[in-house]
Amino acid sequence: MHPLIDVPTLDRLIRRRAPVVLLDARWRLAGPPGIESYREGHLPGAVFVDLDEDVAGPPGPGGRHPLPAAGDFEAAMRRAGVSPGRLVVVYDDADSTAAARVWWSLRYFGHDQVRVLDGGHRAWTEAGHPVTTDEPEVKPGDFLAAPGGFPVLDAEGAAELARGGVLLDARSAERYRGEQEPVDPVAGHIPGARSAPTSGNVGVDGRFLPPGLLRERFGQLGATDAADVGAYCGSGVTAAHEILALNLAGIPAALYVGSWSNWVADPANPVATGTG
Known part of the structure; x- marks a missing residue:
């Protein structure tokens, strides 16, 4: 779908x-x-x-x-x-x-x-469509959660992908370079990761760019359907946006759910700064 x-x-x-x-x-x-x-x-x-x-x-x-x-x-x-x-x-x-x-x-x-x-x-x-303050009566569903529908990364897998594949950092370029870090205790990025802010996935209206433009954008970063690709951000939220954009571009990718907040929780994990 x-x-x-x-x-x-x-x-x-x-x-x-x-x-x-x-x-x-x-x-x-x-x-x-x-x-x-x-x-x-x-x-x-x-x-x-x-x-x-x-x-x-x-x-x-x-x-x-x-x-x-x-x-x-x-x-x-x-x-x-x-x-x-x-x-x-x-x-x-x-x-x-x-x-x-x-x-x-x-x-x-x-x-x-x-x-x-x-x-x-x-x-x-x-578009002129109505909104409401009424909260609907919800008939409970019977959804069954079965993990594994999409690939995920842990810290070790993210480090390996940064070395041998393409690991995209979905945060702002300033956070990637380590110039500012408003949330987490350490600034910088995973060594080998490539900066790809999610702001570049959408236009000024908030809608996603056409698939062709997204393929071009990610291709310039080495992310293609022939590469092993993953994404991370601060805490695994905006990186999911990156995964969706990659999906639109026809590029399978894994999500490092813990992302930077998990990476810096272990002081043994290395940190890079600058353009990298």
Whole structure:
């Protein structure tokens, strides 16, 4: 299934009362929590999912947003109405950073009918479609979480890929170079990783670039369908966005879920700075 859905297609599905599970995944690293935006107005029928509580395990040495336990993720998705064979559409504010982590997580845990609303909540409202403050009554789903739908990396695997394949760093270029680090205790990047900020995957409207442009972008970094490719970020959220963009470009890639927050938790792991 194509990982994206556009506003007109989703609008037609909603008008036809098609069996779609809508997930509102709005989330901010800093600022008001996403649930506040949800309560101010969301797509009709959408259910809020909390990235920190529903899509990640407790923060710790494994990272700030490690993989949740399969049973915990299964329960959260069942509460949201997710069932096998039923299309899930997930959105966030605009650029799909948080929505991509939900998309990746559902795919990883075995749900293959999931798409991201390209352009998110902003694209929906700019097209003149209504939002609501009504929270839907949700019929619990019967989703079964089966890990392994997408490849993952641990710290050792990320280091090996940086040496022998292509490991993309999805954070801002300033964080990659070690010039600033607003969240984690150590600045820099995994030695051998290549800077590929997720901001380069989308246009000013928050929609993903066409596949051809994404293939060109990643190809300039050595990431092609003939290479072993992986991605990481600060805590495994924006790197999922990178995986989605790579998917659009036809390039399979593994996610280092623990990412930089896991890497620097072990002082024995080396750190590089500069353009690398």
